[in-house]
Amino acid sequence: MDPLDKARDLLRRFKGDAYLFGVGALYEIGPWVRRAGNRATLVRGTFPGSDEYVRQIRSALVEAGVELAAEVRGARPNAPYEDVLRIHEELDRAGTDVVISFGGGSTIDAVKAALVLGAMGGRIDDYFGTDLVTKALERSGAALPAHVAIQTVAGSAAHLTKYSNVTDLSTGQKKLIVDDAIVPAHPAFDYETTLSEPKALTADGAFDGMSHMLEVLYGAVGKPHCALAAEIVEAGLPLILEHLPRVMADPGDRRGREALALATDLGGYAIMIGGTNGAHLTSFSLVDVLPHGRACALMNPYYTVFFAPAIEGPLQLIADIWRRAGLTETDFRALTGRELGVAVAEAMFAFARRVGFPTRLQEVEGFTTAHASRALTAAKSPQLRMKLQNMPIPMTAEMVDDYMRPVLDAATQGDLGLIRIVS
Structure with a gap:
């Protein structure tokens, strides 16, 4: 078996039909987002070549009947606290039922943390550790918005996982939310985007x-x-x-x-x-x-x-x-x-x-x-x-x-x- 086919088979065992991945995946992104909802906010990275991909996403959403209500700038490397708070505030103003993150691990992680703050409030420090988000959701009866995480970098796999890394730049220390509740329900990765890395x-x-x-x-x-x-x-x-x-x-x-x-x-x-x-x-x-x-x-x-x-x-x-x-x-x-x-x-x-x-x-x-x-x-x-x-x-x-x-x-x-x- 081709070694790449073996890897694809393992990923399908992992995610089944709940992962849109491979070369050309962005051509299917409109219907993929539509499965999650019909009114979206896009949190986007700004890496070289990103503008063309964002235009493709916008066009695909229109064709799929998804309203793009707002666009928000993504996070800097290591998802600083300040970026998480800014994204949380902008998502709160947009008030959409679907959030699309498009970028590397830092942008996706920042969106995960921002969605937690939007659903339950408090401080981001309240959720560092294991399963604290799930416990807070159970106590409050709240739910996180649908998250379509579109990865653009081969590395962190933030689009597939229960981790959100957030950094306090004042101390130079990164901390971690670990919780199944923050796993993006609609992950996607067009491997073509890595050509510009x-x-x-x-x-x-x-x-x-x-x-x-x-x-x-x-x-x-x-x-x-x-x-x-x-x-x-x-x-x-x-x-x-x-x-x-x-x-x-x-x-x-x-x-x-x-x-x-x-x-x-x-x-x-x-x-x-x-x-x-x-x-x-x-x-x-x-x-x-x-x-x-x-x-x-x-x-x-x-x-x-x-x-x-x-x-x-x-x-x-x-x-x-x-x-x-x-x-x-x-x-x-x-x-x-x-x-x-x-x-x-x-x-x-x-x-x-x-x-x-x-x-x-x-x-x-x-x-x-x-x-x-x-x-x-x-x-x-x-x-x-x-x-x-x-x-x-x-x-x-x-x-x-x-x-x-x-x-x-x-x-x-x-x-x-x-x-x-x-x-």
């Missing part, structure tokens, strides 16, 4: 999708979703390893672009059956110096070594995929525990360097020890407890200084030997 954004998105798959697999050991997590990784990870270098060399590579979009969508599938953990948790404290995908790419090798004794099976699977892709000659089969983790981490470093990513925090412009301190403080926050709980070696807030600090020290200096293994 800059190279840096392409690589960041690919590594974000890779991190989703890897971290979920790490945390799935011994759990019911372990086999499915492995199946997703086996289908999605090779697409990134094979096609990201090709797309970086030739941004117009259409098959490569489709492969990366499918792979990162599979990353979205992964984080709907399991959860991310260490690298994502630390990345939330690096938003002012690193794009999200790049931060995860940098941190995952170090957490791989930390988790290694508990995830030997997943690491052998990942190592085999790396070897089949021709990216390493290491014989991982005789390795176990920390030694296996170090070997896999070194293979990860090599692939990151291939696309020009840093592999230690000291290489990152603007990074200071204050970022490490911020990450340790954030890890102890009840609002981010789910990331500690998702780790294959579950960690409590009391363990953060003893075990996470050495991981951050190792990542700062690029020295895997500094990582302390839980005995």
Whole structure:
């Protein structure tokens, strides 16, 4: 079977007929929105080439008999608090029964959070954590408006998931709403839109999708979703390893672009059956110096070594995929525990360097020890407890200084030997 067909089959298993995706999907967007309602507000990104796509959306809505009542500017990178509040206010004024988000993960995440505020009020901080939106909806009897989330970037899979990342720019800290209630009911992604992605954004998105798959697999050991997590990784990870270098060399590579979009969508599938953990948790404290995908790419090798004794099976699977892709000659089969983790981490470093990513925090412009301190403080926050709980070696807030600090020290200096293994 064509590897891309395998990825498509998995996505259909995930979403059935409730996902409009693939090359040319925007040609069907009018009827897709009409399924959700007949009066819409469009929250749109402003990336290069977006105006032409927005004109196509407007025309499609007219043909489908959907009134476009208002257009709202989307969010800046990392969905700042201020943008969420602005979008909430503009949606409230428009008062439509359907909200269309068109853009990357930040715009889609900002709309998710804005819809929560519109339905129930309060402060956005009231909803950071797990299932707090669902509980508030049950208490109030309110409902969220229909959300048609049209993704334009291969990466976060925000259009498919229960996550809304929102950033407090004053502190440089990202926080997270995790709730099935905010999953967009009408997701769409025309993979053609990724052809205009800059190279840096392409690589960041690919590594974000890779991190989703890897971290979920790490945390799935011994759990019911372990086999499915492995199946997703086996289908999605090779697409990134094979096609990201090709797309970086030739941004117009259409098959490569489709492969990366499918792979990162599979990353979205992964984080709907399991959860991310260490690298994502630390990345939330690096938003002012690193794009999200790049931060995860940098941190995952170090957490791989930390988790290694508990995830030997997943690491052998990942190592085999790396070897089949021709990216390493290491014989991982005789390795176990920390030694296996170090070997896999070194293979990860090599692939990151291939696309020009840093592999230690000291290489990152603007990074200071204050970022490490911020990450340790954030890890102890009840609002981010789910990331500690998702780790294959579950960690409590009391363990953060003893075990996470050495991981951050190792990542700062690029020295895997500094990582302390839980005995």
